[in-house]
Amino acid sequence: MGVAAPTGSPMERIGEVIESSTTRFTAGAYELLAAPPFGSLVRAQTRSAGVAVYGLVYEIRTGSKEPGGRAMMRGRTYSGRNLYDAEIYHEHPDLAEVLQTEFSAITVGYCERDRRYQYLPPHPPPVHYSVYPCDDAELGGFCESSDFFRSVLFAAQIPSDELLSAAIRATARARHDSRDYLVYAGRELASLLKDDYDRLTAILRRIKP
Amino acid sequence: MGLDLTALGRQVRQMSGATALSAATTNERTSRVVARYREATGAEQHWATAANISRETANWLLAHPVEPLDTARNRPEIPVSYALVASDGSQIDLDRHGSASCYLINIGRVFLRYGENPLARLSSEPVLYYREEDLYLSNGTRRVPIEGNYLSARRDVDEGVALVGLADEFLTDDIPCLALQDGTLIRWTLAGAERFVQDHFLGRYLAYLDAMHERGIPVASYISRPRSPEVVGTIRLMLCPDVDVAAGKGANCSECSDLADGRDPSCSICQGLVDTDILAGQLSEGQRGPLFISMSRINVESYREHTIYFFHMRVGRELARIEIPQWVAQDPDQVDLIHALMYDQAGRGGGYPVALERAHEQAVVRSADRRTFQHMLEASLYRAEADASASAKKDSKSYIKG
Numbered sequence: 001m002g003v004a005a006p007t008g009s010p011m012e013r014i015g016e017v018i019e020s021s022t023t024r025f026t027a028g029a030y031e032l033l034a035a036p037p038f039g040s041l042v043r044a045q046t047r048s049a050g051v052a053v054y055g056l057v058y059e060i061r062t063g064s065k066e067p068g069g070r071a072m073m074r075g076r077t078y079s080g081r082n083l084y085d086a087e088i089y090h091e092h093p094d095l096a097e098v099l100q101t102e103f104s105a106i107t108v109g110y111c112e113r114d115r116r117y118q119y120l121p122p123h124p125p126p127v128h129y130s131v132y133p134c135d136d137a138e139l140g141g142f143c144e145s146s147d148f149f150r151s152v153l154f155a156a157q158i159p160s161d162e163l164l165s166a167a168i169r170a171t172a173r174a175r176h177d178s179r180d181y182l183v184y185a186g187r188e189l190a191s192l193l194k195d196d197y198d199r200l201t202a203i204l205r206r207i208k209p
Numbered sequence: 210m211g212l213d214l215t216a217l218g219r220q221v222r223q224m225s226g227a228t229a230l231s232a233a234t235t236n237e238r239t240s241r242v243v244a245r246y247r248e249a250t251g252a253e254q255h256w257a258t259a260a261n262i263s264r265e266t267a268n269w270l271l272a273h274p275v276e277p278l279d280t281a282r283n284r285p286e287i288p289v290s291y292a293l294v295a296s297d298g299s300q301i302d303l304d305r306h307g308s309a310s311c312y313l314i315n316i317g318r319v320f321l322r323y324g325e326n327p328l329a330r331l332s333s334e335p336v337l338y339y340r341e342e343d344l345y346l347s348n349g350t351r352r353v354p355i356e357g358n359y360l361s362a363r364r365d366v367d368e369g370v371a372l373v374g375l376a377d378e379f380l381t382d383d384i385p386c387l388a389l390q391d392g393t394l395i396r397w398t399l400a401g402a403e404r405f406v407q408d409h410f411l412g413r414y415l416a417y418l419d420a421m422h423e424r425g426i427p428v429a430s431y432i433s434r435p436r437s438p439e440v441v442g443t444i445r446l447m448l449c450p451d452v453d454v455a456a457g458k459g460a461n462c463s464e465c466s467d468l469a470d471g472r473d474p475s476c477s478i479c480q481g482l483v484d485t486d487i488l489a490g491q492l493s494e495g496q497r498g499p500l501f502i503s504m505s506r507i508n509v510e511s512y513r514e515h516t517i518y519f520f521h522m523r524v525g526r527e528l529a530r531i532e533i534p535q536w537v538a539q540d541p542d543q544v545d546l547i548h549a550l551m552y553d554q555a556g557r558g559g560g561y562p563v564a565l566e567r568a569h570e571q572a573v574v575r576s577a578d579r580r581t582f583q584h585m586l587e588a589s590l591y592r593a594e595a596d597a598s599a600s601a602k603k604d605s606k607s608y609i610k611g
Contacts, residue, residue, distance in 0.1 A: 066570070072559075077556060077557075078525075078555075078556035078557070078559060078560070079556055090327055091323070091327075091557070092557065092563070093321060093322065093323065093327035093328050093329035094319075094321055094329040094331065094563060094567050095329075096329060097329045097330070097331045097567075098331070098567070098570070
């Protein structure tokens with residue numbers, strides 16, 4: 001399959017890498033509760049200008065910035081008033097400063113100038129470097145090839161079936177040829193999971209149009 | 210070996226028993242003292258004068274009543290929008306056994322705005338002090354090291370200066386605002402200091418209050434579970450057989466007539482009681498008690514127009530003590546504003562002002578950070594080829610040798 005040129009996305013950065021290793025990285029979101037969706041493709045900047053690392057978001061969590069700290073219930077105020085949902089954040093502007101939303105992504109490839117590779121980059125994205133969301137064009141382009149399916153399916157300690165299904169659904173939505181893409185992805189999965197019929201059908205049910 | 214918990218447990222049980230026994234007699238004494246306090250309602254001026262003339266000769270702290278003693282004012286309406294700044298500090302004191310002469314002050318800075326356009330800014334700012342003029346105060350002949358209490362005094366000043374900075378940065382809107390400190394505004398720690406040390410710190414502290422006064426930003430401090438016995442001191446005057454206001458005669462503990470007659474002093478019934486014991490009964494949720502002026506020496510003699518007033522306010526099962534300078538206390542609208550905002554802050558924080566809670570979180574230096582700081586210091590000194598070794602005593606304490 002052909003490789004589309006990178007879009008040179010003008011999208012704003014949404015987070016910053018706070019933990020990084022060869023196979024996965026974690027980023028803090030600049031806006032509380034505003035992490036990219038589960039299964040979405042994100043791009044982390046690296047020290048070389050033309051090189052960026054792609055990851056699929058597999059976990060999103062929000063909690064205290066303080067190690068070991070926990071959020072407390074705030075829906076019933078001291079004076080007995082009830083606060084609901086967003087009202088709580090409005091009444092406690094300091095929450096945005098003490099809570100943090102983080103998301104972790106499994107590394108599925110990288111791009112160097114206008115070429116994309118679906119295998120691990122030579123270096124993980126550096127801590128404190130920017131993380132950007134990928135728009136439909138970039139997602140569609142990256143998923144031209146399905147080589148990363150294998151890395152996701154056989155990654156440990158992540159909800160890999162759910163993650164791959166979510167990524168495939170998102171890619172299908174981003175492309176004009178949604179149905180063709182789903183059929184293509186299904187065939188790829190069938191060949192990867194030829195020894196595990198149950199697992200294959202579970203994933204196929206999750207991406208069924 | 211560390212703490213012998215078996216031996217300690219026995220003593221803890223004994224202590225609990227003794228505490229339970231004394232609680233009953235304390236309750237009985239408290240009600241008698243409170244009754245005497247209530248009787249004095251209406252005679253505030255009389256007892257204010259008594260406090261003034263006894264200030265030098267009484268052995269205890271005193272409070273000068275400004276409002277009726279039975280005051281229990283309901284919480285005023287909380288403004289829809291308001292902003293406040295708060296600061297708190299922590300320090301790593303000079304370590305005589307450490308590798309270099311320096312100390313660290315970390316100031317937590319908080320800005321909070323509520324209402325239509327809520328916003329919060331939390332930060333902390335560490336400053337390392339190591340120069341000769343940072344480590345010692347000198348008046349030419351005397352050279353006093355800044356450590357212990359004096360370092361705390363310096364930190365108090367730095368907290369105030371941080372508030373001025375925060376106010377200039379953030380309190381620019383036209384909504385009610387407040388600058389909040391933790392603990393007392395009265396710099397007790399300086400009371401016993403040498404004159405030039407006191408002048409140095411107090412001068413800078415009052416300059417901070419001047420700056421806030423100029424900007425028209427009310428300053429307050431919040432003391433959770435205060436243990437001060439100043440109002441109790443004034444009740445002691447009410448019980449004292451030697452006080453005769455008409456004759457200009459105050460209490461003079463060195464010539465106590467009860468003791469001279471071989472009796473316990475009449476005021477000894479107040480022993481161990483604190484102001485909150487007296488006022489707890491008259492304040493219900495959110496209400497504030499009467500304003501008093503603290504008659505502590507440093508406040509009366511050095512604070513000028515910043516003389517510190519205080520009142521108590523009920524938040525749940527606790528009475529908090531709130532201190533304000535005179536220029537705030539003499540403006541009833543400002544007192545109402547402080548009363549309302551302090552209650553709102555304590556409510557949002559579940560019993561303790563959220564701004565102070567956040568400032569503390571920003572300021573606190575945890576033991577892991579403390580160790581990292583020490584390592585950073587040693588490594589840096591080592592690279593700079595300065596002497597970086599700790600004392601033999603400190604080395605000997607670092608681990609148990611087999």
